[in-house]
Amino acid sequence: MTEAKVRAFPPAVVNAESKPYWDAAEKGKLLYKFCTACKKPHFYPRTLCPFCFSDKTEWKEASGKGVIYSHSTMRRTPEPYTLAYVTLEEGPTALTGIVDCDPDKLKIGQKVHVVFKPTKEGPPIPAFAPD
Amino acid sequence: MTSPEVAKSLKRPLVKVMGAGEAPKGQMGGDVNLTYSGARWSGPTAFAEAGVTPKDIKYASIYDSFTITVLMQIEDLGFCEKGQGGKFVSDGNLISGVGKLPFNTDGGGLCNNHPANRGGITKVIEAVRQLRGEAHPKVQVKNCDIALAHGTGGSLGVRHGSATLIMERV
Numbered sequence: 001m002t003e004a005k006v007r008a009f010p011p012a013v014v015n016a017e018s019k020p021y022w023d024a025a026e027k028g029k030l031l032y033k034f035c036t037a038c039k040k041p042h043f044y045p046r047t048l049c050p051f052c053f054s055d056k057t058e059w060k061e062a063s064g065k066g067v068i069y070s071h072s073t074m075r076r077t078p079e080p081y082t083l084a085y086v087t088l089e090e091g092p093t094a095l096t097g098i099v100d101c102d103p104d105k106l107k108i109g110q111k112v113h114v115v116f117k118p119t120k121e122g123p124p125i126p127a128f129a130p131d
Numbered sequence: 132m133t134s135p136e137v138a139k140s141l142k143r144p145l146v147k148v149m150g151a152g153e154a155p156k157g158q159m160g161g162d163v164n165l166t167y168s169g170a171r172w173s174g175p176t177a178f179a180e181a182g183v184t185p186k187d188i189k190y191a192s193i194y195d196s197f198t199i200t201v202l203m204q205i206e207d208l209g210f211c212e213k214g215q216g217g218k219f220v221s222d223g224n225l226i227s228g229v230g231k232l233p234f235n236t237d238g239g240g241l242c243n244n245h246p247a248n249r250g251g252i253t254k255v256i257e258a259v260r261q262l263r264g265e266a267h268p269k270v271q272v273k274n275c276d277i278a279l280a281h282g283t284g285g286s287l288g289v290r291h292g293s294a295t296l297i298m299e300r301v
């Protein structure tokens with residue numbers, strides 16, 4: 001199995017809007033947001049609902065399970081890496097990375113689960129690995 | 132660009148903007164669909180303002196960061212059915228003098244020019260050349276009275292802006 005060399009994730013920029021998300025990541029939890037006004041989940045999480053602009057958004061914990069919507073591997077770097085859209089079990093599709101995998105074997109529709117990858121300075125970054 | 136009064140005094144073939152449309156497309160709160168671009172929204176706005184349809188376009192400059200960009204935009208702008216872009220192109224429709232939609236006769240970004248982040252303006256420049264009858268004789272479209280220029284800025288898969296411009300020879 002030709003596993004990609006591990007590319008270090010750059011640290012996240014944490015601000016007031018995203019702090020609960022990163023605090024949860026420290027505890028190994030993936031959060032998304034749900035709007036109680038229009039009853040829609042969204043990702044990435046925002047204070048204002050991107051669908052109806054209501055501020056009645058609340059944090060929810062995702063199961064961490066999802067399927068690959070699409071993926072692309074960048075090979076022209078010293079450490080190849082795979083970007084992907086993963087559709088969470090709760091509905092929204094998240095822009096993320098696929099790790100701990102053989103990029104050549106990834107498939108659209110493949111089941112994946114969240115893993116947290118450490119960064120040098122800052123909270124760990126959620127990524128996904130094949131089940 | 133200048134006022135109509137000044138334009139008339141310049142003794143150059145005149146080109147007028149008929150309609151324009153703009154639209155951003157992002158990750159849509161996680162409602163991700165990679166099969167279309169913001170052209171799906173900027174195109175109809177421009178066509179409505181211009182009062183014309185895709186059938187009326189004699190020449191199109193369409194931003195070509197990659198071949199897939201062109202295929203998606205041809206479909207989104209209504210030049211062919213969604214999903215039929217590949218067939219539309221392989222049937223020769225983009226070749227001046229051959230197909231229905233003479234396209235990027237300057238070679239476009241992939242074959243000729245992409246001045247850093249200014250790949251949009253070269254699209255307008257070639258469309259204006261076509262409307263003025265000043266394109267290269269081998270690719271000049273006959274009776275080119277209405278042309279379209281369309282650009283995409285940003286990243287198609289993550290966040291981009293689309294702009295459509297429809298112009299006519301006066």
Ligand SMILES: [Zn+2]
Pocket residue numbers: 035036037038039040049050051052053054
């Ligand atoms: Zn809402």
